Amino acid sequence: MELKNAVAVVTGANRGLGRHLAAQLLERGAKVYAAARRPETVDLPGAIPLQLDVTDAQSIQAAARTASDATLLVNNAGISTGTPLIAGSPDAVRGEMEVNFFGPLAVTRAFTPVIESNGGGAVLNVLSVLSWLHPAGLGSYAASKAAAWALTDAAREELAPRGITVTALHVGYMDTDMAAGVPADQKADPAEVAAQALSGIETGLPEVLADETTRYVKQQLAAAPSVA
Ligand SMILES: NC(=O)c1ccc[n+]([C@@H]2O[C@H](COP(=O)([O-])OP(=O)(O)OC[C@H]3O[C@@H](n4cnc5c(N)ncnc54)[C@H](OP(=O)(O)O)[C@@H]3O)[C@@H](O)[C@H]2O)c1
Numbered sequence: 556m557e558l559k560n561a562v563a564v565v566t567g568a569n570r571g572l573g574r575h576l577a578a579q580l581l582e583r584g585a586k587v588y589a590a591a592r593r594p595e596t597v598d599l600p601g602a603i604p605l606q607l608d609v610t611d612a613q614s615i616q617a618a619a620r621t622a623s624d625a626t627l628l629v630n631n632a633g634i635s636t637g638t639p640l641i642a643g644s645p646d647a648v649r650g651e652m653e654v655n656f657f658g659p660l661a662v663t664r665a666f667t668p669v670i671e672s673n674g675g676g677a678v679l680n681v682l683s684v685l686s687w688l689h690p691a692g693l694g695s696y697a698a699s700k701a702a703a704w705a706l707t708d709a710a711r712e713e714l715a716p717r718g719i720t721v722t723a724l725h726v727g728y729m730d731t732d733m734a735a736g737v738p739a740d741q742k743a744d745p746a747e748v749a750a751q752a753l754s755g756i757e758t759g760l761p762e763v764l765a766d767e768t769t770r771y772v773k774q775q776l777a778a779a780p781s782v783a
Contacts, residue, residue, distance in 0.1 A: 571631075575746045577599055579753055607662070634654045639695070640694035686701050728743065
């Protein structure tokens with residue numbers, strides 16, 4: 556998909572990776588709706604702030620009505636609570652699933668007819684190396700990203716006949732607020748990750764593996780699970 560003259564909706568565009576994706580989409584010539592729970596926190600010159608909480612059905616419907624010229628949806632918004640699945644709070648587990656799985660599902664369902672009616676386009680889902688690697692301390696987040704990975708693959712097949720390509724972005728730690736406690740030398744530059752993701756959309760890749768850790772973990776998927 557050509558990004559010049561595309562019309563993009565980026566969720567969670569007020570900070571972190573979403574802000575980089577929105578900024579680089581503008582640089583590549585796209586019109587950008589920078590979606591955020593609090594649109595007043597969007598500070599990107601040239602972007603159109605758009606109110607969108609991915610857990611709020613009314614907010615999603617209103618955003619789809621406003622951004623009725625969209626041709627590209629970037630499901631970027633996410634949370635990571637550090638909740639283990641067994642000992643952790645059930646509400647935290649459900650909350651993480653709401654934002655990281657049911658959120659992108661609901662937003663994709665709302666924007667599919669919009670993108671289709673504009674002649675087709677693309678969806679980018681921001682996933683993680685933890686779609687495949689499931690450490691106990693991040694069990695809830697990993698389960699939500701594994702579910703979002705399945706969503707991405709199923710949506711790719713379901714949306715292809717409707718003229719919409721679906722790209723998965725898998726990445727390890729990035730230098731954003733979400734990974735603030737992680738040492739700097741273990742984090743990828745989110746600007747670099749955003750650039751890879753957008754090039755992946757432009758060439759119609761089904762999957763972008765943005766760092767060495769992610770490429771290694773994917774290669775190891777055929778091995779038996781290990782017990783720490
Ligand atoms: N950072 C990493 O190490 C890492 C690694 C792999 C994958 N990822 C994924 O990358 C994506 C971006 O994360 P990030 O690193 O940029 O994290 P971040 O800096 O914490 O930003 C998260 C973004 O998601 C938004 N958000 C949270 N809940 C939302 C909701 N209910 N509705 C709409 N927006 C919501 C936040 O908005 P507010 O400002 O309103 O809270 C914020 O804009 C996420 O999907 C994350 O899971 C991150």
